[in-house]
Amino acid sequence: MVGAARRRRGKTSRDAISDWKTKGLSMKAIPTKARAVIIGGGVSGCSVAYHLARLGWTDVVLLERRQLTCGTTWHAAGLIGQMRASQNMTRLAKYSADLYAGLEAETGIGTGMKQNGSMTVALTEERRQEIYRQASLARAFGVDVREISVDDVKAMYPHLNTADVKAAVHLPLDGQCDPANIAMALAKGARLNGATIIEGVKVTAVLRKAGRVTGVTCEQNGEVFTIETENVVNAAGMWGRELGASSDVTVPLHACEHFYIVTEPIAGLSQLPVLRVPDECTYYKEDAGKMLVGAFELEAKPWGMDGIREDFCFDQLPDDFDHFQPILEKAINRMPMLETAGIHTFFNGPESFTPDDRYYLGEAPELKGYWVAAGYNSIGIISSGGAGMALAQWMNDGEPPFDLWEVDIRRAQPFQRNRAYLRARVVETLGLLYADHFPYRQMATARGVRRSPLHEHLKARGAVFGEVAGWERANWYARPGQEREYRYSWRRQNWFENQKEEHAAIRSGVGFIDMTSFGKIRVEGRDALAFLQRLCANQMDVEPGRIVYTQMLNPRGGIESDLTVTRLSEAAFFLVVPGATLQRDLSWLRRNLKPEEFVVVTDVTAAESVFCIMGPKSRELMRAVSPDDFSNAAHPFGTAREIEIGMGLARAHRVTYVGELGWELYVSSDQAAHVFEALEAAGADLGLKLCGLHTLDSCRIEKAFRHFGHDITDEDHVLEAGLGFAVKTAKGDFIGREAVLRKKEAGLERRLVQFRLTDPEPLLFHNEALVRDGRIVSTVTSGNYGHHLGGAIGLGYVPCKGQSEAEVLASAYEIEIAGMRVTADASIAPMYDPKAERVRM
Structure with missing residues (x-):
């Protein structure tokens, strides 16, 4: 930039925040009791306080170590984007946008909320596939989104170089806001509804007894106080890992440096939509005649390896113009007017990132009453409104309002709080926000932590590994001389034919799959049978040596766990669960164990x-x-x-x-x-053939076997999921029994259906829009290629209130893939071996 000589560090935070005391947030006395204590006064903590207070929790206390927003919130870019990678993340983002649009009227604090729209442009055909698939998903959930032409892009953004733009999508109700004032408005709304917000208070310990939270100790002006409470919310942002660790709670996150520049005023620059160019790792926001250019570079800079200093407050990090220079060069090419614009601010501030680029929400499995709302991966503003609502309802009702497994804290593995692991992983995860979100994409960093005893054997035989919950798993096997790496695409990837051969071996010969990553749990003791009878929907009182397929349900009849239980002896049972859900399942078992029951629950996965x-x-x-x-x-x-x-x-x-x-x-x-x-x-x-996890998935979807986290979740009723055969209401009481009986009486409102594309070329992964008789009715919950059936196979829920199976199947079905609709056959019975004769050969 010609004006680079005028570059300087950003203004201090206090210029941005103004005088916080004028907003009615002056010092208050610290109460001795509270229903909930929220630790952290960023937008996340303020949102939780706001939503708890709206639910009638008036004795909520939010404690902020310094001043509200002084960690990350104050320097966030404030982008409001509703289009997300899944149904419920889109749902939460849309909620945030709607909430922020009305906050100023409710609280009187200007939020800077502008619904000036957003636009994402694709520079490659692969990116076009991605943004069009995202648009189909967003449309399925009521988000106003439109695919637009390159001419439309140029008309909306006349300053943009569109020579290599392949496609674009426009969301007219997206926009931008003032992040600090969003947090201040939420804080005021919380206070108006009875919550107490106190700044300048550092929490020094979370107190606990018998596995649950009992209070916190905190320090104000050198004086120590104790607040009795049964609920603590860790909304401490980049301090969240250390805060959790002090209570033996796993909150794996790590701070990274995050950069943006703000130009000097540019003549003639008027209000523009927020622009994202993910192929160049950049986003653009016009504000008051200036242009903000930010980046999610593919190789990030971790920060805070030695801890965050005690007085960190509204601080920023040293410049690193060399690190940002490659991004800036692409930005100048994309928006040539930047070449002559001076730089008003070069900003570098820390933000927290997680190992899988998804934030944490929910009750920690290690400690009852310890809740987490942290690790927002630089999308905290658009996420926090919805996340605060969801967590508040979860705390109030004892269960989440809908499926939140994607961000559930129980997915975190204990080893992931290791700082060396986190430092290595977040180098990659910052850039994942704008990286191509290809199906089957594998992490490249911090690998090899958990390995099967066969790892080196399988590696020597051509295994190409993926990672789940830290486990290295053979996803497919390369032929001799074939490269042992993924070549990602939205079309058939380089292992498609390998999967086809492995699939054929299992269907016609014999295959070997290493599934050591299964979670394995022993439940034993005098009351083990009664305990499992209460938690499981199927009959557990079987002879030793019998294996029972079952679900553990919540009171709504939703599926908390999908598992097999083997009775080993009169008082010992062996549970097998997916590796990714092990911590969740252990938590569910332990949380539902009554004090008077003599039962021991042991994780024996590594054995x-x-x-x-x-x-x-x-x-x-x-x-x-x-x-x-x-x-x-x-x-x-x-x-x-x-x-x-x-x-x-x-x-x-x-x-x-x-x-x-x-x-x-x-x-x-x-x-x-x-x-x-x-x-x-x-x-x-x-002819024994080594087979990978991709083949396991393609075989199971041909058989319409459900996959937890995709086809079945805690939001999905067990009967609507087609699993009523594994529910035995006659055995007596169990969690979810009443919900099952009510559903039987009322009838199903939707049912899980299997689909096969009639065109053998397109592929299904998940989240494609499901079209019934010309109208989008839901999405594909999971998909893979059915090599035996000769086409892509998917599962998805279809509304069926008052309809018979025949009426459901009489409709015409299509699946929308990147804006194109493909005809699909539908079946309620499995399309492969519907009578299950082959498993009993």
């Missing part, structure tokens, strides 16, 4: 490896490695028993997630390598 032997030739393979009897008579479907295998022992569970004859082998970790070698040697003559 055993799990090998899936699946396919019509799996019995032959098992007979080749074991002298035991694997006939239907001796080892029927749904049973488990100890077997000899090679020169070791294993527990063989006859179950399947791919819809074929097969066994899951639970092998002591010390014997895992030996058992694998025995299987591999015996399988050579049978």
